[in-house]
Amino acid sequence: MDADGGRRIFNRLGPSSSGDNNGRQQKVCFHWEKGKCTRNPCPFLHAELPTAANGKRGHQGFGADDNYRGGGGLRRSGNYNFNNSNHSNSWGRTQSQQPASGNRTFVRKVEKKICSYWVQGSCRYGDTCKFLHQWSTDSFTLLTPLEGHKQAVTGITLPSGSDKLYSGSEDETVRIWDCQSGQLAGVVNMGCSVGCMLSEGPWVFMGLTNVVKAWNVQTSMELSLSGPVGQVYSLVVGNDLLFAGNKDGTILAWKFNATTNCFEPAASLLGHTLAVVTLVVGGNRMYSGSMDHTIRVWSLETMQCIQTLTGHNHVVTSVLCWDQFLLSASLDNTVKVWAATEAGNLEVTYTHTEEQGLITLCGMHDSESKPVLLCSCNDNSVRVYDLPSFSERGKIFSKEEVRSIQIGPSGLFFTGDGSGQVRVWKWSAESTTTS
Numbered sequence: 001m002d003a004d005g006g007r008r009i010f011n012r013l014g015p016s017s018s019g020d021n022n023g024r025q026q027k028v029c030f031h032w033e034k035g036k037c038t039r040n041p042c043p044f045l046h047a048e049l050p051t052a053a054n055g056k057r058g059h060q061g062f063g064a065d066d067n068y069r070g071g072g073g074l075r076r077s078g079n080y081n082f083n084n085s086n087h088s089n090s091w092g093r094t095q096s097q098q099p100a101s102g103n104r105t106f107v108r109k110v111e112k113k114i115c116s117y118w119v120q121g122s123c124r125y126g127d128t129c130k131f132l133h134q135w136s137t138d139s140f141t142l143l144t145p146l147e148g149h150k151q152a153v154t155g156i157t158l159p160s161g162s163d164k165l166y167s168g169s170e171d172e173t174v175r176i177w178d179c180q181s182g183q184l185a186g187v188v189n190m191g192c193s194v195g196c197m198l199s200e201g202p203w204v205f206m207g208l209t210n211v212v213k214a215w216n217v218q219t220s221m222e223l224s225l226s227g228p229v230g231q232v233y234s235l236v237v238g239n240d241l242l243f244a245g246n247k248d249g250t251i252l253a254w255k256f257n258a259t260t261n262c263f264e265p266a267a268s269l270l271g272h273t274l275a276v277v278t279l280v281v282g283g284n285r286m287y288s289g290s291m292d293h294t295i296r297v298w299s300l301e302t303m304q305c306i307q308t309l310t311g312h313n314h315v316v317t318s319v320l321c322w323d324q325f326l327l328s329a330s331l332d333n334t335v336k337v338w339a340a341t342e343a344g345n346l347e348v349t350y351t352h353t354e355e356q357g358l359i360t361l362c363g364m365h366d367s368e369s370k371p372v373l374l375c376s377c378n379d380n381s382v383r384v385y386d387l388p389s390f391s392e393r394g395k396i397f398s399k400e401e402v403r404s405i406q407i408g409p410s411g412l413f414f415t416g417d418g419s420g421q422v423r424v425w426k427w428s429a430e431s432t433t434t435s
Contacts, residue, residue: 091337091350091388114397132397140366140384140394143412144182146422148175153416155197156406159204162217165414166204167404167422168194174206175422182424197404198235205242207232212244212254214263225263227252231275234288238281239300241266245276251288253303267303271296278360282321287328289316295328297346311336311348318361322371322387325349331357335375337388352390354383362405363387364413367427374413376402382415396425 115131117123151171158165164185165177170193176186196207202218212225212232230247237243241253242263249272254263274291281287285306286298295309295316314332321327326338326346335358337350356377366372371387382396382405396402400418407413411427 092352092390118397132395140413140425140427143424143426146175146177146182146184146424147420148184148187149173149416149420149422151420152400152403152418153420153422154194154403155206156404156414156416156422157197157199157204158406158408158414159199159202159217161202164217165408166197166199167414167416168197168206169416169420170194171420177422193231195231195233196235198237200237200242205235207235207244212242221261223262225254227265227268233275233277234279236279236281236286238286239284241300243269243279243281243286245279245288245290247275249273249276249290249292251276251279251298269298269303269305271305271308278316278318280319280321280326282326287319287321287326289319289328289330291315293330295319295326307345309338309346311338314357317357317359320361320363320373322363322373327361327363327373329358329361329375331378333357335361335373350388352385355379356381359401359403360405362407362413364407366393367411374405376405376415380417398423 113131115123115125115129117125118129118131123129146165146167149167149169149171151169153167153169155168156165158179163179165179166174167177168174168190172190172192172194174188174190174194174197175184176188177183178185190206190208190213192209194206194208198205202216204215204217206213206215207228209231210226210228212228212235214223214225215221225242225244228244228246229250232244232246234245235243241255244252244254246252249270251269251272252265253267253269255266256262257264269288272288272290272292272294276288276290278289279286281300284300286300288296288298290296293310293312293314293316295312296305297307297309298304299306309328312328312330312332312334314330316328316330318329319326320329324340328336328338330336333354333356335352335354336348337352338346339349341347354375354377356379359376359378361376362374364372364374372393373385373387373390375383375385377383378401380398380401382398382402384393384395385391386393396415398415398417398419399421402415402417404416405413413425413427414422415425416422
């Protein structure tokens with residue numbers, strides 16, 4: 001994608017100052033936006049993009065801009081934390097209590113039911129279908145699906161310094177996608193299920209069974225980090241250490257040695273009684289969520305557990321840091337917001353409840369730099385909420401539950417579901433109105 005953030009894909013023309021523009025209506029063609037317009041000439045606007053002979057758009061790619069590329073060693077990734085300088089403590093305020101935030105218009109009249117044919121990939125009505133495919137009161141738009149995985153996608157990552165997107169799956173493969181064309185660039189057979197993925201600097205890490213694999217995308221170096229027992233479910237970097245959450249409840253840490261050019265064992269954190277499935281670093285703390293229903297707070301200075309949080313009554317599936325808050329999701333159908341007391345301990349300050357269990361959280365900023373939270377649920381949907389109000393912005397429906405959500409540059413984000421499909425999304429610079 002161009003360094004301008006993909007304007008060549010998402011340029012929307014407004015009313016023309018020169019009048020009717022050859023008699024065409026001053027409205028963007030809905031079918032052209034989806035790459036399906038076959039009318040030539042079309043009475044609606046197509047913007048300035050050149051069209052192919054069949055009237056359809058060519059594939060424009062989805063890749064990283066130049067500002068996103070870079071090298072370097074281990075760092076703490078923005079994949080796990082997102083900040084908001086205008087912090088607010090007004091959790092759960094209703095939309096009517098919120099100040100006006102622009103024109104978010106949604107006028108498409110559809111039934112509140114997911115199209116069963118769309119789920120099967122065979123809906124012939126496309127954009128005119130009266131049942132839900134996905135909906136949004138703001139302007140995130142599907143760029144392209146990436147097909148190929150045969151089982152659930154458990155990790156997606158876009159390393160800095162690379163023009164390739166990596167996706168890992170329970171089908172025992174890592175697929176590499178070209179960001180410029182959106183085409184498959186390679187498939188690597190890992191020999192066992194991929195439990196999670198992480199990119200930090202030039203490194204791509206994959207949590208496998210009994211091992212963590214490390215690839216350097218700049219030098220093509222490949223390393224194997226031994227020590228885990230069973231499947232590795234979660235990875236995070238903090239304080240120049242790589243941490244891995246394992247099936248046996250341990251959290252292992254490695255430190256990169258630049259002299260020997262390898263990762264050396266640094267610590268083993270004990271305390272959880274069941275698998276550690278989610279990790280996040282915020283400040284000088286690491287937070288771990290486990291199948292034992294608890295969240296443990298670890299000091300990165302002493303490597304000791306300094307608090308155990310017991311607010312959930314089911315598996316803690318995802319933890320996320322936002323400002324001074326910790327957000328946690330669980331199969332108990334709740335997202336809990338934790339804040340520090342004067343004594344320094346974390347306590348629940350707000351609980352958001354869903355009708356289904358939650359699988360993963362991802363935080364990012366929309367096109368107006370406002371914080372939003374993506375919540376994947378067990379009903380095969382991703383809910384999109386404003387923060388801190390938890391006002392709903394939209395839903396994304398998938399064929400199966402979304403296991404992995406990853407943010408990218410220039411308003412991009414990626415989802416991977418249980419069917420093996422990876423989809424590329426983008427926040428548009430303008431509100432979307434569909435009819």
